Amino acid sequence: MKLYDARNLAFLNSAIITSVYIILFILSVGIIFSRAFDHVYTFLALGVSAAALFLISFFIFRYTLEKFIYSKIRLIYKSIHSVKVGKKDRPLARPDNNLIDHVQAEVENWETEKQHEIEQLKRLEVYRRDFIGNVSHELKTPLFNIQGYVSTLLDGGLEDPAINREYLKRTEKSIERLVRIIADLDEISQLESGQMKLNITRFDLPALTREVAEFLEMKAHKNEIRITVNDPEKLIMVEGDRERIRQVITNIIDNSIRYGKRENGKTKVTFYDMDEHILTEITDNGIGIDASELPRVFERFYRTDRGRAATKKGKGLGLAIVKHIIEAHRQTINVRSTTGVGTTFGFTLKKAK
Ligand SMILES: Nc1ncnc2c1ncn2[C@@H]1O[C@H](COP(=O)(O)OP(=O)(O)O)[C@@H](O)[C@H]1O
Ligand SMILES: [Mg+2]
Incomplete structure (x- = not known):
C-alpha cells in the first residue's frame, strides 16, 4: 500500500x-x-x-x-x-x-540528465582552458624570438653586417611559423564547425601518393629515409577531395620522416582492396609511439615525449587536421605502433564507382 x-x-x-x-x-x-x-x-x-x-x-x-x-x-x-x-x-x-511516484521518477530522471550535462560542460571547460593555454604557449616562442631579433637589430645590429641579414632571416622564419600555426588553427576550427566544403571527385590514389612522395623526397633524403609507394598494376580510383587527401598523405609521410630512424629509415605506402573501400597504410621503422600515448596522437597540440625529444619542430596539429579531413569524408583512420620498431597509420577511402 x-x-x-x-x-x-x-x-x-x-x-x-x-x-x-x-x-x-x-x-x-x-x-x-x-x-x-x-x-x-x-x-x-x-x-x-x-x-x-x-x-x-x-x-x-x-x-x-x-x-x-x-x-x-x-x-x-x-x-x-x-x-x-x-x-x-x-x-x-x-x-x-501514482502522481507522486511519477513526480519522483521524473525528478530523479531529471537530476541524472542534469548531472550528465554538468559533467560534459566541465569537460568542455577543461578542454577550452587547455586549448587556450596551448595556443598561447605555441604563439609565445616565435613572438619572443621576433621581439629579441628586432630589439637587437634596433640596438645597433642593423649596422652590423655580420648579423643584420642573419637576424632578419631568423625573424622571417619565426613569422612563417606564426603564420603556419594560425593557418592550422583556422583550418581546424573550420573543420570542427563543419564549414569546410569538400570538393569530391574521382582520382587515382597511387598517382596522388607518388606526387606527395616526390614532393617530400628531398626532405626524406636529408634524413636518410627512403619512401616507397607500393605500385599496383592498375589504377585505384577513389572518391574524395583530392587536395585534402593530399594534405592527409603529406602529413603522415612528413611525420614518418620527422620521427623516422636516422639511418636506413624506410617509409612504405601500401594499398589494400577492401570490397567497397581502399585501405591505405603508411608504415615507418621510426621511433614509434608508446602504447599509453597512442590514443592521444590525434588530439590537437598533443606531442609524445619521444616526439618532443626527437625534434623541437612540430606543433602537434597535423594529425588533428588529418583526422578531421578523414572524418569529413565519413571514413576512418587508425594507428598502431611499437616503440623502437615503427608506426603504421591506416585510413580508408571509398572506391569510386
Ligand atoms: N610516424 C610517427 N612516429 C612516431 N611518432 C609519431 C609519428 N607520427 C606522429 N607521431 C607523434 O604524434 C605527435 C602528433 O603528430 P602531429 O599532429 O603530426 O604533430 P607534429 O608533427 O607537429 O609533431 C607527434 O608530435 C609525435 O609525437
Ligand atoms: Mg606532423
Whole structure:
C-alpha cells in the first residue's frame, strides 16, 4: 500500500479520527449514562455516527488533498516534464493514479540528465582552458624570438653586417611559423564547425601518393629515409577531395620522416582492396609511439615525449587536421605502433564507382 496515495491518506486519517471518536463516545457515554450500554440502540447510534463520521471525513480529506496539494504537485510535474522534453512532444504520462511516484521518477530522471550535462560542460571547460593555454604557449616562442631579433637589430645590429641579414632571416622564419600555426588553427576550427566544403571527385590514389612522395623526397633524403609507394598494376580510383587527401598523405609521410630512424629509415605506402573501400597504410621503422600515448596522437597540440625529444619542430596539429579531413569524408583512420620498431597509420577511402 502506498501511503502517499490521496485515497490511502484520506482512509488512514479518517480511520484515526473515527477510532478516536469511538473511544471518546464509549468513555463519555459510559461515564454519563452508566447503563447506556445495556441498550442495543447505543451500539446502533455509535455504529451509524462512526460510519457517517468516517465517510464524511474520508471525502473531505480526499477532496482537500486532491484539490489543494495534488493539483499543485501536478503543476510542478507538468512543468518539469515540459522543461525536460523541450519542444519534443513526448506525451505526458497519465499522472492521476501514482502522481507522486511519477513526480519522483521524473525528478530523479531529471537530476541524472542534469548531472550528465554538468559533467560534459566541465569537460568542455577543461578542454577550452587547455586549448587556450596551448595556443598561447605555441604563439609565445616565435613572438619572443621576433621581439629579441628586432630589439637587437634596433640596438645597433642593423649596422652590423655580420648579423643584420642573419637576424632578419631568423625573424622571417619565426613569422612563417606564426603564420603556419594560425593557418592550422583556422583550418581546424573550420573543420570542427563543419564549414569546410569538400570538393569530391574521382582520382587515382597511387598517382596522388607518388606526387606527395616526390614532393617530400628531398626532405626524406636529408634524413636518410627512403619512401616507397607500393605500385599496383592498375589504377585505384577513389572518391574524395583530392587536395585534402593530399594534405592527409603529406602529413603522415612528413611525420614518418620527422620521427623516422636516422639511418636506413624506410617509409612504405601500401594499398589494400577492401570490397567497397581502399585501405591505405603508411608504415615507418621510426621511433614509434608508446602504447599509453597512442590514443592521444590525434588530439590537437598533443606531442609524445619521444616526439618532443626527437625534434623541437612540430606543433602537434597535423594529425588533428588529418583526422578531421578523414572524418569529413565519413571514413576512418587508425594507428598502431611499437616503440623502437615503427608506426603504421591506416585510413580508408571509398572506391569510386
Ligand atoms: N610516424 C610517427 N612516429 C612516431 N611518432 C609519431 C609519428 N607520427 C606522429 N607521431 C607523434 O604524434 C605527435 C602528433 O603528430 P602531429 O599532429 O603530426 O604533430 P607534429 O608533427 O607537429 O609533431 C607527434 O608530435 C609525435 O609525437
Ligand atoms: Mg606532423
